Amino acid sequence: MNAFNGMWAVAAKELLHLKRDPATLVIALLIPVIQLTIFGFAIDFDVRHISTVIVDLDRSTESRSYVDSLRTTDYLQIKRYLTSPEEAEDAMRRGDARVAVIIPPDFGRRAALTSGATPSAAAHGPAQVRVLIDGSDNQVAIRARMAFLRPAVDPTLPEARINMLYNPDMKTTTFMIPGLIGVILQLVTVALTSFSLVREREQGTLEQLMVSPIGRLGLMVGKVIPYALIGLVEVVSVLIMGRIVFDVHVAGSVALLILLSIPFIIAALSLGLLISTVAQNQAQALQLTLLITMPSILMSGFMFPLDTMPGPLYMVSMAIPVTYFMQILRGVVVRGAGFYDLWPSVLALIVISTILLTVSTMRFRKTLA
Amino acid sequence: MNAIQINGLTRRFGSFTAVDNLSFNVAKGSIFGFLGPNGSGKSTCIRMLCGLLAPTSGTATVNGYDIVRESEQVKMSIGYMSQAFSLYRDLSVDENLTFFGRVYGLKGDALKKAKEEIVGLVGIGAYMDRRSGELSGGWKQRLALAAALIHGPELVFLDEPTAGIDPVARRDLWDLLFELAGKGKTLFVTTHYMDEAERCSEIGYIYNSKLMVRGTPDELKALPDVSPAGTKRISIGTHTPAASLAALRHQPFTLDATLVESEIHLMTQNETLDEDVLRTMADAGAPGHDPRPIAPSLEDVFVTLTRRLAKQ
Numbered sequence: 058m059n060a061f062n063g064m065w066a067v068a069a070k071e072l073l074h075l076k077r078d079p080a081t082l083v084i085a086l087l088i089p090v091i092q093l094t095i096f097g098f099a100i101d102f103d104v105r106h107i108s109t110v111i112v113d114l115d116r117s118t119e120s121r122s123y124v125d126s127l128r129t130t131d132y133l134q135i136k137r138y139l140t141s142p143e144e145a146e147d148a149m150r151r152g153d154a155r156v157a158v159i160i161p162p163d164f165g166r167r168a169a170l171t172s173g174a175t176p177s178a179a180a181h182g183p184a185q186v187r188v189l190i191d192g193s194d195n196q197v198a199i200r201a202r203m204a205f206l207r208p209a210v211d212p213t214l215p216e217a218r219i220n221m222l223y224n225p226d227m228k229t230t231t232f233m234i235p236g237l238i239g240v241i242l243q244l245v246t247v248a249l250t251s252f253s254l255v256r257e258r259e260q261g262t263l264e265q266l267m268v269s270p271i272g273r274l275g276l277m278v279g280k281v282i283p284y285a286l287i288g289l290v291e292v293v294s295v296l297i298m299g300r301i302v303f304d305v306h307v308a309g310s311v312a313l314l315i316l317l318s319i320p321f322i323i324a325a326l327s328l329g330l331l332i333s334t335v336a337q338n339q340a341q342a343l344q345l346t347l348l349i350t351m352p353s354i355l356m357s358g359f360m361f362p363l364d365t366m367p368g369p370l371y372m373v374s375m376a377i378p379v380t381y382f383m384q385i386l387r388g389v390v391v392r393g394a395g396f397y398d399l400w401p402s403v404l405a406l407i408v409i410s411t412i413l414l415t416v417s418t419m420r421f422r423k424t425l426a
Numbered sequence: 427m428n429a430i431q432i433n434g435l436t437r438r439f440g441s442f443t444a445v446d447n448l449s450f451n452v453a454k455g456s457i458f459g460f461l462g463p464n465g466s467g468k469s470t471c472i473r474m475l476c477g478l479l480a481p482t483s484g485t486a487t488v489n490g491y492d493i494v495r496e497s498e499q500v501k502m503s504i505g506y507m508s509q510a511f512s513l514y515r516d517l518s519v520d521e522n523l524t525f526f527g528r529v530y531g532l533k534g535d536a537l538k539k540a541k542e543e544i545v546g547l548v549g550i551g552a553y554m555d556r557r558s559g560e561l562s563g564g565w566k567q568r569l570a571l572a573a574a575l576i577h578g579p580e581l582v583f584l585d586e587p588t589a590g591i592d593p594v595a596r597r598d599l600w601d602l603l604f605e606l607a608g609k610g611k612t613l614f615v616t617t618h619y620m621d622e623a624e625r626c627s628e629i630g631y632i633y634n635s636k637l638m639v640r641g642t643p644d645e646l647k648a649l650p651d652v653s654p655a656g657t658k659r660i661s662i663g664t665h666t667p668a669a670s671l672a673a674l675r676h677q678p679f680t681l682d683a684t685l686v687e688s689e690i691h692l693m694t695q696n697e698t699l700d701e702d703v704l705r706t707m708a709d710a711g712a713p714g715h716d717p718r719p720i721a722p723s724l725e726d727v728f729v730t731l732t733r734r735l736a737k738q
Contacts, residue, residue, distance in 0.1 A: 062529075062531070063528065063529040065528070066525055066528035066529050067529075069525070069528075070514070070517070070521075070525045073516075073517055073521055074514070074516060074517070077516040077517070077557075078516065260512070260514075260515070261508065261510045261511070261512040262512050262513065262514055264508055264512050265506070265508065265512040265513065265526075265573070266529070267478055268476045268477075268478060268501060268504070268506040269501060269526065269529045269530065270498055270501040270502045270529070270530065270531075271529050
């Protein structure tokens with residue numbers, strides 16, 4: 058008679074429940090794929106085609122070629138040409154334009170002098186344009202500024218030859234999609250198990266189990282096993298979606314990523330079990346699931362880097378399973394990391410799973426009394 | 427040999443004592459009827475005997491195992507059937523039996539044999555592939571009984587097994603219980619039905635957390651508290667039962683009056699004359715006929731005992 062008694066019987070029974078209720082199974086498998094697609098398109102910091110108006114007071118060859126060069130950056134989309142700076146300001150205030158480029162009348166002359174390499178060019182100063190940027194949305198503003206950046210030329214500074222690793226195009230999707238996979242998987246897996254024990258309580262079947270010699274761990278782990286399989290299928294399906302829809306390739310080993318998903322899935326399912334031992338009915342289980350998963354989206358490093366998080370919040374984020382899975386996902390998908398790069402996160406997930414399973418098992422005994 | 431031995435069993439929840447110093451034995455092979463009003467402590471007692479709840483004080487053994495120290499052995503050796511259907515509604519009869527068999531450690535041929543045996547006993551063979559949620563109330567209870575028996579326990583607890591099922595299914599279930607008792611199994615049954623209590627080989631009556639009386643149905647009916655010296659019970663036939671009962675209820679000679687089928691059961695003083703009773707009824711326009719002395723029924727036993735205790 059041991060604590061794992063009845064584990065396989067419970068696992069087989071849970072699979073039968075899933076088979077009897079194909080709608081739930083299909084929803085559980087489809088939700089991550091659908092959410093990934095929707096959120097993946099919505100969360101895109103690569104702002105492009107910012108609406109722009111041009112006030113060209115010079116109307117020279119030089120000013121026209123400058124406008125063409127702005128157009129080719131892809132950051133800006135030139136909507137209209139206006140005749141005065143005042144009109145441009147009005148357009149900004151109305152929200153018709155986020156950026157206004159005002160080219161002064163002497164632009165062509167100064168540009169010609171600068172490129173003409175005459176000694177007097179420096180005395181006149183380089184050609185200048187006035188740029189108005191709507192700063193109310195800082196994501197848009199930061200992107201818009203990039204259209205006007207040019208390398209600073211200061212001969213006293215050493216030349217920094219920057220080599221952008223892993224994500225050379227600086228694409229947000231490369232970084233965000235792996236994180237999104239973690240967040241979505243957590244929501245689905247926690248919800249899966251948080252309902253399972255509560256349902257047994259509501260239907261009275263828990264009473265029948267409690268008079269049997271079933272082991273508490275047998276019941277808990279038996280319930281986790283089939284849902285862990287679903288979780289793995291979900292990992293694979295969102296990775297495929299990420300590749301097809303967002304062109305996110307796994308830089309490292311896909312097999313390793315799937316293997317390292319297992320400790321996370323078990324941790325998340327155990328969190329669901331813990332909720333199950335607290336909630337008295339399915340409505341409570343749902344609310345608790347949301348209560349726990351929503352903040353962890355913000356605190357797992359998915360949106361904001363952990364490095365900038367204030368101390369107490371950082372401590373909390375260290376207790377959230379998805380924080381570590383985020384590091385595993387980004388490590389393998391973006392940086393091509395191997396097991397030896399990621400083992401601290403794996404260890405943390407195993408510790409968290411053990412604690413959660415132990416606490417839920419102990420709490421479960423209390424609910425018997 | 428006793429299947430259950432209870433010695434001073436007590437359970438408190440805070441300041442409330444749910445089970446108070448209970449002591450009794452249940453003989454092996456008997457059908458023990460555990461009776462008492464709702465909230466009297468029956469369920470708490472069963473939960474302790476099943477090893478679900480630790481007693482505050484006192485001891486008990488079930489099938490020779492201590493309910494605290496050997497609760498796992500207790501669980502292995504008992505079956506339990508609750509009043510609410512507590513099997514998986516979305517699983518078939520076969521799947522439910524397989525699951526519970528496996529939980530009790532049965533597998534392979536042993537599981538197959540145990541299922542065949544129990545299916546033959548309760549006669550549920552025709553419904554093996556039916557989802558249990560789609561069964562009628564009576565078949566649901568038979569399935570629940572089958573699941574409780576799948577591992578061959580010597581002792582089965584049945585908590586109001588016939589609540590809410592039709593009379594035919596009730597009779598069938600009791601026939602099954604008799605068959606089980608005939609095979610030497612001990613049955614510990616709670617019920618509110620008096621005809622079911624009559625069928626038990628022994629009855630324990632719990633009231634306000636205490637065991638009040640215990641014995642065979644005949645022993646209980648002969649209790650002095652139920653038929654105090656100087657009283658008698660008579661049955662009077664009537665064609666107007668409701669009016670007759672109303673007429674008799676508040677007479678000075680009436681100690682207790684109730685209606686059983688179309689007869690009034692009246693408890694009264696020994697010296698009360700049948701003619702006086704009949705005259706009272708006739709005067710009220712609800713004539714009675716053929717008065718005859720009767721022994722108390724089990725219902726009389728429990729009603730009398732409960733009223734006496736409630737007054738104290």
